[in-house]
Amino acid sequence: MRARELQAHDRYQRHQETWGDGPPYFSEGTFDFWQNIAQGRFTLGHCxxxxxxxxxxxxxxPSCWSADAVxxxxxxxxxxxxSYTELHTVSTALRPIAPVVMVCVDLAxxxxxxxxxxxxxxxGSIAVGSPCRIGVEEVLGANRFVARLL
Ligand SMILES: [Zn+2]
Known part of the structure; x- marks a missing residue:
């Protein structure tokens, strides 16, 4: 295998060790993000x-198209x-926590x-403009990034 294929194979093995066969799925650009989530760290891309x-x-x-400074x-x-909405019809995997409130959050x-x-x-108290915090918590047996109102 070539070096790039070996790196992809290594990432896939490390992902399976962390997450098993299920989601989240990853790409070259999201692998480290999901590894951080597994360790309880919520991170943003930075250029x-x-x-x-x-x-x-x-x-x-996405701002300057740099490929070597991210x-x-x-x-x-x-x-x-x-913005927010409450979902009563959800996928089978989310039924244990339904209804699910989805929020759109603007970070600082x-x-x-x-x-x-x-x-x-x-x-009952959520509103547009409500302060909140996004962090990592275990939900449905895995670490996920989720919001809570402050
Ligand atoms: Zn940039």
Missing amino acids: AACDSRYFPPRVIC DLVDTPGVGTVV EKVRILTWLLGDDDR
């Missing part, structure tokens, strides 16, 4: 060339709710993220 942060992670900066950086995950780093809102008591 050293133009100092922008972005999500989801990728191998090319890495992942930790974030406090603090932001505000810009000017990054917009769509994820789940946890906290049954929070569902």
Whole structure:
């Protein structure tokens, strides 16, 4: 195998050791992100060339197209709710936690993220503009990035 194929094979084996056969699926640009999630760290893409942060992670900066200055950086995950909805019809895997509240969050780093809102008591008090925090918690047997109201 060539070097690039060996790297891909190594990443696939490490991913299976961490996550098993199930999702999340990964690519060259998201492998390190999912490894960080497994370790309880929520990270954003960061470009050293133009100092922008972005999500989801990728191998090319969406702002300046640099391909050799991208890495992942930790974030406090603090932001505000810009939109939300409650899903009553969900996939089989999510039925144990239905209904699921999906929130669109603008982080302080000017990054917009769509994820789940946890906290049954929070569902009645959520509003556009509510302060929240995105972090990593175990949900349905695996670490996932989720939001909670502050
Ligand atoms: Zn950039």
